[in-house]
Amino acid sequence: xxxxxxxxxxxxxxxxxxxxxxxxxxxxxxxxxxxxxxxxxxxxxxxxxxxxxxxxxxxxxxxxxxxxxxxxxxxxxxxxxxxxxxxxxxxxxxxxxxxxxxxxxxxxxxxxxxxxxxxxxxxxxxxxxxxxxxxxxxxxxxxxxxxxxxxxxxxxxxxxxxxxxxxxxxxxxxxxxxxxxxxxxxxxxxxxxxxxxxxxxxxxx
Numbered sequence: 001x002x003x004x005x006x007x008x009x010x011x012x013x014x015x016x017x018x019x020x021x022x023x024x025x026x027x028x029x030x031x032x033x034x035x036x037x038x039x040x041x042x043x044x045x046x047x048x049x050x051x052x053x054x055x056x057x058x059x060x061x062x063x064x065x066x067x068x069x070x071x072x073x074x075x076x077x078x079x080x081x082x083x084x085x086x087x088x089x090x091x092x093x094x095x096x097x098x099x100x101x102x103x104x105x106x107x108x109x110x111x112x113x114x115x116x117x118x119x120x121x122x123x124x125x126x127x128x129x130x131x132x133x134x135x136x137x138x139x140x141x142x143x144x145x146x147x148x149x150x151x152x153x154x155x156x157x158x159x160x161x162x163x164x165x166x167x168x169x170x171x172x173x174x175x176x177x178x179x180x181x182x183x184x185x186x187x188x189x190x191x192x193x194x195x196x197x198x199x200x201x202x203x204x205x
Contacts, residue, residue: 070089070112070114072112076114078090083147087114087116090115090199091115091119091144091199093111093112093144097109111166119169119172121169121171122171123170124142125167125169126159140156140159144166145165149164
């Protein structure tokens with residue numbers, strides 16, 4: 001004997017794709033409705049306003065160029081400022097000192113200078129050059145020093161003291177980046193181009 005379908009309220013039945021007729025007595029599944037999480041909404045609006053103010057101040061008083069140009073220990077932007085316009089790369093005297101928690105608060109505690117190109121020789125030290133009987137001029141030419149240091153007034157030993165010059169040179173992978181465009185369609189390529197302006201040893205790159 002076939003089973004009969006239970007009786008269904010006409011309001012709940014599917015109308016075979018036909019539009020429902022207007023029912024003035026139907027007020028939705030919940031009659032008393034209202035806004036929820038009003039406090040969170042005001043907090044979100046205040047947060048967005050705060051970030052908008054920060055963005056305006058950053059654009060008016062900040063310097064967005066430091067985000068895409070390396071800055072040496074004297075605050076000069078490599079490849080941008082007149083003193084280092086032809087030096088687009090940044091070299092770290094001792095990259096191992098950057099592997100410290102102090103970097104988060106005070107930056108990398110080693111001298112950083114702008115250079116025309118990253119060194120492709122090494123690992124090399126001035127002492128190694130002396131052992132190989134290289135001339136003092138050849139050794140000084142290879143050394144990377146602070147911009148205020150006059151190599152002719154110091155000996156090789158004196159140049160390695162007091163962070164006047166880098167005590168060792170590590171080989172760096174060759175990079176072809178010269179200038180970085182701020183706007184690019186692919187943000188990943190933009191980040192890679194910025195990183196290419198830093199002379200990082202081959203083991204880090």
